[in-house]
Amino acid sequence: MLESCDVVNLDFGSILCEPDQPFKHVYFPLTGFISLVVAVKGHQPLEMGLIGNEGMLGVTLALAVYNVPLRGVVQGSGTALRMSAVQLRSALRDSPILVRRLHRYLYVLMAQLSQGAACIHFHEVDARLARWLLMTHDRAHADHFHLTHQFLADMLGVQRSAITIAAGALQRSKLIEYTRGEIRILDRSGLEAASCECYRALVADYAEQLD
Numbered sequence: 339m340l341e342s343c344d345v346v347n348l349d350f351g352s353i354l355c356e357p358d359q360p361f362k363h364v365y366f367p368l369t370g371f372i373s374l375v376v377a378v379k380g381h382q383p384l385e386m387g388l389i390g391n392e393g394m395l396g397v398t399l400a401l402a403v404y405n406v407p408l409r410g411v412v413q414g415s416g417t418a419l420r421m422s423a424v425q426l427r428s429a430l431r432d433s434p435i436l437v438r439r440l441h442r443y444l445y446v447l448m449a450q451l452s453q454g455a456a457c458i459h460f461h462e463v464d465a466r467l468a469r470w471l472l473m474t475h476d477r478a479h480a481d482h483f484h485l486t487h488q489f490l491a492d493m494l495g496v497q498r499s500a501i502t503i504a505a506g507a508l509q510r511s512k513l514i515e516y517t518r519g520e521i522r523i524l525d526r527s528g529l530e531a532a533s534c535e536c537y538r539a540l541v542a543d544y545a546e547q548l549d
């Protein structure tokens with residue numbers, strides 16, 4: 339499979355797939371990460387899932403479906419392995435192990451999407467922000483990343499002022515440092531304690547299916 343892949347750059351903000359367009363390529367992030375967002379008329383796109391080097395964009399090919407009902411947008415610049423959709427389909431025909439593996443990842447992604455919907459509906463913004471920062475931290479391979487309040491507000495589907503309040507609370511608890519859009523994780527275990535249960539549920543699902 340590696341021989342069929344190219345290493346490509348993932349540039350912040352690049353759109354890699356749209357709901358109505360079939361995949362030409364699938365992506366296995368190495369250092370960058372990709373957000374799955376849903377666009378609803380009159381609103382900013384809302385983030386439903388996050389894909390880093392634990393996963394891939396384009397896993398629905400394992401179901402012989404050539405698109406995903408979400409937009410895939412690069413949220414963390416970095417690199418990825420890119421493979422053509424045709425080559426992945428051919429690899430899937432040859433390898434039942436690969437099919438099983440991708441089916442398990444599909445399950446994990448499905449869990450992430452449904453847990454995300456419940457999280458948006460039931461959990462407070464500060465706990466959701468903590469969860470989001472943990473998921474990003476896991477995929478960013480760095481303790482600090484650049485994120486504006488407006489970007490965070492759009493991703494979490496809340497007002498910018500709600501992010502200012504939530505980030506301020508995490509900062510006062512010395513879990514993060516946040517200046518001019520630069521977020522630094524100071525206390526990872528404290529942030530885990532501040533997150534809603536969704537983060538732990540997602541980590542457990544992944545460990546059960548894929549570790």
Ligand SMILES: [Zn+2]
Pocket residue numbers: 456457458461465466469534535536537
């Ligand atoms: Zn939650």
